[in-house]
Amino acid sequence: MTDLKSFLNDRAPADLSRLLLNIASASLQVRRSLPFTTKLTRGVNPSGERQTEIDLYANEVFASTLLATGTVSEVASEEMAEPRKGVGRIHVAMDPLDGSSNIATNNPVGSIFGFYSSPLPCSGEHMVGSAFVTYGPMLTLTYTTGAGVHTFVAAEGREGDPFILMEESSVIPSEPEVYGLGGQRSDWIEPVERFVTSLEGRGLKLRYGGTFVGDFNQVLRRGGIFGYPALKNKPHGKLRVLYEAAPMAFISKRAGGYASDGSNDILSLAPTALAETTPLYLGSSGLVREV
């Protein structure tokens, strides 16, 4: 069994390795608290969404853990109006608890991290790595530092490093199986509606759970496409470029897939605000290019 620490040792730069190991151990702490901190607070995040206790708790755990590594220049978060400053080289943008509206119904949730070499906000062309955690039946950490997408799973009862290698060098399967698109069908722009009708005709299965991390993870493992499209009443979509779209686009592309806003590569977008949103389509390259 290969553990995360020894796997990272000769495959990733030292500062990214340290970040990933610390994210892994902080995710254990977040997972332990998930069942007990689910209430809504009175607060809203910079995108105007009501925050839950666990949004704030996960934000605190990850932000303080990352800053304490000494490798982080700043941490920007979906849950904070301003980044927190540190002393290292890497700029981190994170969604500490993705899909938190799913907690009340006990569906999987996740955490997303993008690692950048430039001050935020900046384009995805400055990404040096990204990662996501799933809190589902398994606690997994999927990451790339540029070469290959690798997944580790937390194994209960292991001393030291509990994360063991589950899948090395993932590639999105060439035969697409699933699709999932956010928003109401009646609000989809016409090309998206036409595309989905065509996918249904080709026998792809609808799999939409309402947590980006969980929904994208299915596409990564089974092939297909996830989208939160441009809507008639929300032309810029819902998902945030820095905190959600670019980190997952980086993983999608490193797993042989693609990610687009409908016209441009997601990683070429240069947001001017931390919480800027974008339409997003990602997964199997052929399907993303088609839509």
Ligand code: FDP
């Ligand atoms: P949530 O609002 O629960 O935090 O990040 C936003 C997000 O979840 C994504 O995880 C998810 O893909 C999407 O919103 C779900 O939106 P809908 O409720 O509109 O389907």
